[in-house]
Amino acid sequence: MERTRIAKVDDVRLVRRGEQVEGNLHLTPHHLIFSHTPPTAEEANARPRELWITYPIIHTCTLRPAPPASHLPSSIRLRCRDLTFVCFCFADEKKARDVYDSIKAWTCKLGRIEKLYAFSYQPQRPEKEVNGWNVYDARREWRRLGVSEKSTDKGWRISNINTDYAFSSTYPALLAVPTSISDNTLNYAGRYRSRVRLPVLTYLHPVNNCSITRCAQPLVGVRGNRSIQDEKLLLAIFSTSHSDPNSSEPPSRPRSPQSLRSSEGDIGSQGSDPPPTDAETLEDEMINRTASEDKDEPKVYGAQQHNLIVDARPTVNALAMQAVGLGSENMDNYRFATKIYLGIDNIHVMRDSLNKVVDTLKESDVTPLAPNREALAKSHWLKHIGGLLDGAGIIARQVALQHSHVLIHCSDGWDRTSQLSALGQLCLDPYYRTLEGFIVLVEKDWLSFGHQFNHRSGFLSSEKWFHIENERVGGDSNKQPSLVGHNSGAGQALENALLSAKGFFNKDNKSKDSIVDSDGEMQPYDMSPTSKRSAAPGKGSGSDKSTTKVKETSPVFHQFLDATYQLLHRHPTRFEFNERFLRRLLYHLYSCQYGTFLYNNEKERVDARVSEKTRSVWDYFLSRKEQFINEIYDATIDDNVRGQERLVLPGTGELRWWHELFGRTDAEMNGPTRTTRNRAQGDILVDPTVLTGVETADNSVGAGAPGRVLPNEDASSLSVLAAGLGGLGISKSRGNEPSSLKREMESDGEEPTSPTPAEDPExxxxxxxxxxxxxxxxxxxxxxxxxxxxxxxxxxxxxxxxxxxxxxxxxxxxxxxxxxxxxxxxxxxxxxxxxxxxxxxxxxxxxxxxxxxxxxxxxxxxxxxxxxxxxxxxxxxxxxxxxxxxxxxxxxxxxxxxx
The missing domain is CATH 3.30.1330.30 (Ribosomal protein L30/S12)
Known part of the structure; x- marks a missing residue:
């Protein structure tokens, strides 16, 4: 109680959605509780209704004091992370200030993760009888995917190189890697990847044995560093679908631009999703081939493989990171693959986007009016969600329909990589569309692979989020000035990279202890497994007295849940869980009632013994399973028999606001019912294309393509390459490439009518x-x-x-x-x-x-x-x-x- 200036206030008025109700406000060490008795209750002993607000879920708290002479009530307005907006009005200005100070103390001054509610929460039955910590078992999930320590016939094995987390502190203890790669090779390959997050398996397709792997960006730098071990590891990964997993024969090289125009490249070549029936027909054909009458006939997948390295970042961001020793793969060293840039912006852009949504809805506590849909559109929130779904669709098509391998990375491989990897698997595997499977997916691709839930969610809050209205000078102190163009999405990466460039080029400079990546993280220059600094991501761990770093917060997991909602809305019979499950999961991400999301990686959770000291968030859902089951789920469509998995595609043209999350009606958030995304003016996502660049050892297209003068034949080749991106199941990029490349791609390789040689006109x-x-x-x-x-x-x-x-x-x-x-x-x-x-x-x-x-x-x-x-x-x-x-x-x- 030492932080509570006042424990209870009577006669407080709650304002929400323009409606007002009188009641009492209670302040406990972990919750703000408003209770009131409904005026329509006939019984004298009617049970009061209560609104519970846990302190960590409060994002912004604003006190508006009113002097007694004004005859106006003082108020406290709360904006919560689950997009709840409430206002409390007080007749006494001093009591309002005491409540404000108490909320601030319980929210911002804890200093340690161990003081959060999760470490004192004691559940009641039936939740007490469930143990959600046992739902996910890494070895069991690898066995389900066909990978085990005893059987290596799939070309994969489980490595124990990281069982003590000494190799990579942000990776899981068990790593699935190709059988042909030794731990010694892994040791050297890890030094070439940021945070020692080298390429490892996260998903294996049951039919064609094609994989989704994930990693962090390579340490290429301005000198063009390379790693033979990293190249060997990727070659082995892309060779695992061959009939002989131990064969050293490399996979087929990326097809020539001309071959990309083959009939198999029609899927998605015009930048639109094929109807679901088309995708199902194609996968049916694939399944039928595996179940052919001649059971002894060898099945050869990957004969026309087009393996992808997916860099989730905008091209310019990746180029900027070379200035500080990082960057993206030089495809001259990875001739067995094609690299694409997806142009998904970093955590700062996403945080700003959500803040714009909140600014549009910030009056939701005092007014019942519908939000301004035009202002919502300008936030670009749905555009970013569409980019994630577009990228996930590319990945799913490559694995399921093109029988190819996909490697995903962004900067450190724990934000955009987790989003794309999990969404891609959600499209590919019906198991992950069940309630249990979705839990396993979150545990595997988010928790075990080290998404920084603590840093991104800001559980310990910040005093910057608390304001006394008439004491603020010069506007909102939270709004940081933009250093560079905010529309490009490359500004933060460029500024951060260039800030450290001078020291990087000085060979004798000893100020290399930390450099900045494109997501604004400070990270050590020495990335070797033996470096003590390789454990740097442990900063801000629960054992340290700390507070939230505002610039490290971002709604990354929120975006994943929103994208999942879009898939659920598009395919309502294909998901066992319902919309409420996603909404409550977002709530409990921030409630800090459970220990599941409190730390940044698996090592931190093990060190904190979180499974012994707290309850799992899955206890809540599994003990109330009937509340979260989708009533129209049809399990017979995806009968969950291995070898019979069915694909779902995102369909980014039908994005809509998750109106239930905002506590609004569908009409308020999305307007009249529409059949296409272009039906009404101001509808979101005019162009969902996320692809901003394609690069092979021989050609490159996009904003990052080298600015050189091209002879006619090269311009023609680029035209064909761009026109044939459908062979990858990829939409052509529009709007991010230089205008000269646009003209070259539109020429279709024809000879110019003017005798002037074909040149880059700019x-x-x-x-x-x-x-x-x-x-x-x-x-x-x-x-x-x-x-x-x-x-x-x-x-x-x-x-x-x-x-x-x-x-x-x-x-x-x-x-x-x-x-x-x-x-x-x-x-x-x-x-x-x-x-x-x-x-x-x-x-x-x-x-x-x-x-x-x-x-x-x-x-x-x-x-x-x-x-x-x-x-x-x-x-x-x-x-x-x-x-x-x-x-x-x-x-x-x-x-x-x-x-």
């Missing part, structure tokens, strides 16, 4: 004697460029150097970019080219950095005006032309002519 190589196109014959383009840079310099309109130039490009504060072709930092060059392509900014390449440095003013002028001590310059961006000039006109005309 990437121009300038020679010293290049005449000004359409300009004065007295001034060359080079002279115009020199003069324009000089004028911009005079007016402080230049951004010089790769870092400042990249920031200006991402902010779209650039009229033109000039890049030194001789710059040795390839990662930065790729980043600049990608940003120019993404934002349609003209790019000029010059051959000499000293010359560019002189033009940009990076020199000292002697008395005669000659440049001395010229500094080599890698990149310059013109942010402000300065004034109207002949040089500017010549350059603008030159760009227009070249385009």
């Amino acid at each position: 990437t121009v190589d300038v020679a010293a004697d290049a005449p000004a196109a359409g300009g004065s014959s007295q001034m060359t383009t080079l002279e115009a460029l020199k003069g324009a840079l000089k004028l911009a310099l005079i007016h402080d309109g230049l951004a010089r150097g790769l870092r400042e130039a990249s920031k200006a490009l991402d902010r779209r504060q650039a009229h033109m970019c000039v890049l030194n072709e001789g710059c040795e930092e390839e990662a930065y060059k790729k980043l600049v080219v990608a940003l120019c392509g993404e934002h349609g900014i003209p790019l000029i390449k010059v051959p000499d950095g000293k010359m560019l440095g002189e033009w940009a003013g990076l020199c000292v002028l002697d008395r005669e005006g000659n440049a001395r001590k010229v500094v080599n310059c890698s990149c310059v961006v013109v942010r402000d032309w300065g004034e109207e000039s002949q040089e500017r006109s010549i350059l603008i005309n030159y760009f227009a002519t070249e385009q």
Whole structure:
């Protein structure tokens, strides 16, 4: 009681959805309890109704004090993480302040996870008789998937290299890896992946033996680091579906662009989901082939495999991470696969998106009015959900219909990777669509693989989420200024990467203890298993006195549940559990009543002995199973017989708001009933395509494609590659690639009508004697460029150097970019080219950095005006032309002519 300033307040008015009710407010160490007796109760001893609010579920608390002279009540407004909005009104301003201080103390000042409600909660029957900690057993689930310690005929084995969590502190104790890979190889391969999170199995298809594996980003860096052991591990993974699991024969190489146009590539080639019946027909054919009359006939899957490496991040984010020693796979070293970028934004973008939804609904406590659907659409929440479902659909099609393997990663492999992996398996395996199976899926792909529930959920809260309204100055302190363009989704990654780039390039710099990844996490530079710093993710563990780091919070698991809701709504008879199950699971994620979600990884839970000291959240659901069963579930559609699994597809064109979660009607959140996503103006998700880049050892398409001048035949090849993405079961990317690539892809490889060679119209190589196109014959383009840079310099309109130039490009504060072709930092060059392509900014390449440095003013002028001590310059961006000039006109005309 030491934190409670006041334990009970009478005559408090609760306001919710515009309705008011009088009652009493009680404050306990773990709950805020409002009780009232319904006025319609006829019996004098009618039992009062109660509203219980657990402190960790409170996200924002605002006190609005009112002086006595105003004759207005003081109020406390709560916004809860389960999207409940309530307001308490007090006649006494002092009591309101005491309640506010008590709530703040019980919410923000615990300091340790062990002080949360879960460690004192004692259930009643029948919940007390259930043990949810036993629902998931890793070995049992691997056996269900066909992997065991005794049988390795599937090409997989269970490794014990991490049984004590010394190899990777954020991975599960048991790791399924190819039988041909030794633990010694794993030891070396792990050093090449962030957090030592190397590629391991998470799902094995029962029919074609194709796999879903997951990992973290590789440590490529600007020097193009590679790992033979990592390449060997991936080759072994992609070879496991062959008839001989121990064969060293590599899987088939990615098909040529021409072969992608084959008839098998029709699925999804126009960016739309095939009807469910089409998918079921295709899988029926696959199943029938396995049950052919000739039982002895060998079944060869993967003869036309197109194995995928799925990088969930936007292309530019992945490129930016190379500056701090991370990045994405160099496909020259993985010629047996194709890599795709999905363009799913990071945790900061997702947090901001949900905050925009909340801003739209923040008056839900005091008004019954329906929310502004246009404002909801501008939050882009459903666009992000659609991106996840689109990515999951790609993964499911590749495994089930294309008989191929898929490796998934993002940055550290515990946020977007968990979302995509779990959703893909939900589409593939009907077991995971049962109540028990969904629990197993959450335990496996979220809890055991180390999703940071503590960091992302912010259980210990933050004082930044508590405000006294008339004491705030300058607006909401929680809203952080955006460092770079907020629309691109690459801003945080770019800023974080460039902040650490200078120290990275200095070989003698000893400040490498920590670097920043694209999700804003501080992580050690030394990723080796023997490094003590490899256990860094344990920061903020329950044993440390800590509070929530606001920038690490994000609704990652919330998004997964929302995406699951979309699948349930689209396929209502294919899920054993109902919508209420998902809603209550989100509630108990934040209630902290159970120990399941309190820690960041399996090691932390074992160290805290959480299964001994707390109850499992699954106790709650399994003891009330009848409340969470879908009444229209048809188990006969998916009879759950191995070898007869049925596929469901996301159908991102029918996304809708999860209105039950918001306590609203379907009409309030989604408007009139519609048959397509484009029926009403303002409907969400005009373009659900999540794919932003495709890369093989020979070709690349998308915003991250190298900015080079292409001959006709290469442009034609890229056109065919883009047109044939349907062979992967992938929609063509629209809207993120440079405009030059758009035109090349639209050309269908035809010869241009103009005799001018096919060039990238926004990437121009300038020679010293290049005449000004359409300009004065007295001034060359080079002279115009020199003069324009000089004028911009005079007016402080230049951004010089790769870092400042990249920031200006991402902010779209650039009229033109000039890049030194001789710059040795390839990662930065790729980043600049990608940003120019993404934002349609003209790019000029010059051959000499000293010359560019002189033009940009990076020199000292002697008395005669000659440049001395010229500094080599890698990149310059013109942010402000300065004034109207002949040089500017010549350059603008030159760009227009070249385009």
